[in-house]
Amino acid sequence: MKLQLLIVCVFKYLVQTNQQDGEKQLTTEGVTLDVSYWNSIYNSSYYEDEPSAPCSVTPPGFNSLGLMITFMVVFVLSLLGNSVVVYVVCSMKKGRASTDIYLMHLAMADLLFCLTLPFWAVNAHFGWIFGNFLCKLLSGFQEASVYSGVFLLVCISVDRHFAIVRATRVLTSHHLLVKVVCGMVWLVAGVLCLPVAIQRESLHAEDLGQTICYENLTGESSDHWRVGLRVMRHILGFFLPLVVMAVCYGWILVTLFNARNRQKQKVIRVIMAVVSAFVLCWLPYNITVLIDTLIRGGTLPMETCETRYTVEMVLNVTQVLAFMHCAVNPVLYAFIGEKFRNQLLLALYKHGIISKKLLVAHRKGSVNSAGSIKSRITSASM
Secondary structure (H helix, E strand, O other), rough: HHHHHHHHHHHHHHHHHHHHHHHHHHHHOOOOOOOOOHHHOOOOOOOOOOOOOOOOOOOOOOHHHHHHHHHHHHHHHHHHHHHHHHHHHHHHHOOOOOHHHHHHHHHHHHHHHOOOOHHHHHHHHHHOOOOHHHHHHHHHHHHHHHHHHHHHHHHHHHHHHHHHOOOOEEEEEEEHHHHHHHHHHHHHHHHOOHHHHEEEEEEEEEEEEEEEEEEEEOOHHHHHHHHHHHHHHHHHHHHHHHHHHHHHHHHHHHHHHHHHOOOHHHHHHHHHHHHHHHHHHHHHHHHHHHHHHHHHEEEEEEEEHHHHHHHHHHHHHHHHHHHHHHHHHHHHHHHHOOHHHHHHHHHHHHHHOOOOOHHHHHHHHHHHHHOOOOOOOHHHOO
16 A cells, blocks of 8 residues: 555656646747747647737838838929920820820829829828728729839830831821720729729728728638739739830840941930839839738748848838839930920920020930931830
8 A cells, every 4th residue: 555655656746747847848948939930820829828029010120201201202203204294295286106195194104103102101100091982092093003004114115116126107106096005004904903992991900009001801811812912913013014025125126236327325225224214113022022922921931020020121112112113204204205305395485484595406406416217216216
């Protein structure tokens, strides 16, 4: 009997010792155990009493005031530049080419985009204070303007390809066809923006302590919907248009290199600037959003909070860079072109802003520097 009591006591002691050792392994400083990480994987609530330190919603060092000011600067520059483009093209009573019509619609798309920037600027610093209706409406406008702007850039590249490489002006000079194409661009962009406009809602985020305009996707397929929308945006809104632009402008460059013309170097520089601006403004943002999508979908592991902070900061920087493209477009597609500058100076002269002497001097300089095949290159592509 004493032996049995001794065995029971020893067994009880060993069990208590193992339990204490197990508890020490969970709380020892030498072992790092992120309970919230494992809970998120297994969808369980083990160790609920164990305190966890989740990542901060806002990255450390994030300056929302600076982001708001940057958005406002881009808004002012884009508003001024694109308004001038629309005014000048509309004032062209004669000699309006197909490229001019595309440029006017492109400027209208950029104007629609930049008109949403003040709201997003306020949202970056104060949160969304404009209600649910404007959240849906402005999100749809922004999405439609991005799609229409990119599609119109593709139309301009195809138009210049026909005018320079094919040396045909039958299709490119048909204004009715160009207007139909522009109408189709706006229609497709309007359809593609519907999912975003429908799913965006004004929600109160307790972690941020403010209201946000966010895609309210619920249910088991919410992640698939979000990933699907982003993939569609990447393909239709950037990569596919980039391929078409690269093919068209590449073909144009080959044609210009084989042409004997003094102004071909200028045209080549403008074309390279157009493609480079599109890539530099939108490629970093698309790559960062793609990485963020893979992280949210669980394809790329997010091991530390620093990784999350880095992605968020890069997203903010590349987003500003992408938004700046609407202010760069008027400079690349309009103000560099000789035809546009002449029309702008003529409009300024009619309103008494500049003198006739300055207008005549500029026109003399333009005539003296004209090339031999100006009708094929400068009027069609500039």
